[in-house]
Amino acid sequence: MGTRRSVIELSEKVLTSADRLRCTLIHELCHAATWIFNGEGGHGSTWKQWALRANQVFPEIPKIGVCHQYDIEYKYTYKCTLCGAKSHAHSKSKKVENIRCSFCHGAIEIFLNKKDKDGNILPTPVREPTGFAKFVKDNYKLYKRPDLKHADVMKKLSTEFASLKIPE
Numbered sequence: 001m002g003t004r005r006s007v008i009e010l011s012e013k014v015l016t017s018a019d020r021l022r023c024t025l026i027h028e029l030c031h032a033a034t035w036i037f038n039g040e041g042g043h044g045s046t047w048k049q050w051a052l053r054a055n056q057v058f059p060e061i062p063k064i065g066v067c068h069q070y071d072i073e074y075k076y077t078y079k080c081t082l083c084g085a086k087s088h089a090h091s092k093s094k095k096v097e098n099i100r101c102s103f104c105h106g107a108i109e110i111f112l113n114k115k116d117k118d119g120n121i122l123p124t125p126v127r128e129p130t131g132f133a134k135f136v137k138d139n140y141k142l143y144k145r146p147d148l149k150h151a152d153v154m155k156k157l158s159t160e161f162a163s164l165k166i167p168e
Contacts, residue, residue, distance in 0.1 A: 004039065006032035013090045016073050026054050027064055077113055077123050082106030092126065135161045 008028045015021045030050040031041070038046045043066045051064040074088035080101035092110060093099055099108045111123035129137050136157055143153045143160075 004036045006035050008032060014068075014072050020068070020070060023062060023064070024068065026058070026061070027051070027068075030054060030064065073113070073121070075113055076126075077111040079109050079111065079123075080104060080106045081109055132158075132161050135164075 008025070008031075010021070010024065010028070015024055030047055033050045034040050034042075034044075034047045040046045054064055055061075072088075074090055076089045076092050078087045078089065078096075078099065079085070080103070083101060083104045083106060085101055085103050096108060096110050100106065101108060110126045112126050113121045114124050116122055128134070136154075139157060139160070140153065143156050145153075148156075
């Protein structure tokens with residue numbers, strides 16, 4: 001019989017706190033143990049036995065279950081301007097004007113989910129970049145070369161942008 005191995009891959013988009021990391025890692029270690037020691041996968045009875053064992057060894061942590069009990073924090077919220085339907089994403093689409101609501105085909109607004117001082121999520125309308133940020137967005141690819149570091153490209157862009165500014 002060969003040696004079984006297991007690899008655990010974690011998503012930093014989901015694991016946004018130490019508690020989430022701990023609970024998810026123990027859950028995934030139960031999968032690894034189920035495979036390595038028992039040659040099984042999934043959330044069957046053997047996985048549940050490993051989860052029960054972990055819960056007995058670490059009674060101070062939340063009970064290990066099949067599914068996580070926390071909401072995933074998304075960076076962006078997409079909202080239909082007609083019906084109000086919402087969806088969430090970790091990254092922003094480059095062409096929001098081409099996206100339509102899957103329910104009513106209305107236009108979509110995009111919001112950046114920021115947190116206030118208490119940790120509450122505040123959907124904030126995404127604004128198009130202005131000034132230097134817009135200049136960088138429009139010109140970065142023109143200045144980027146394989147032999148240049150990011151800092152060097154930014155220096156060149158900064159110099160170029162400064163030369164374009166009209167004195168007041």
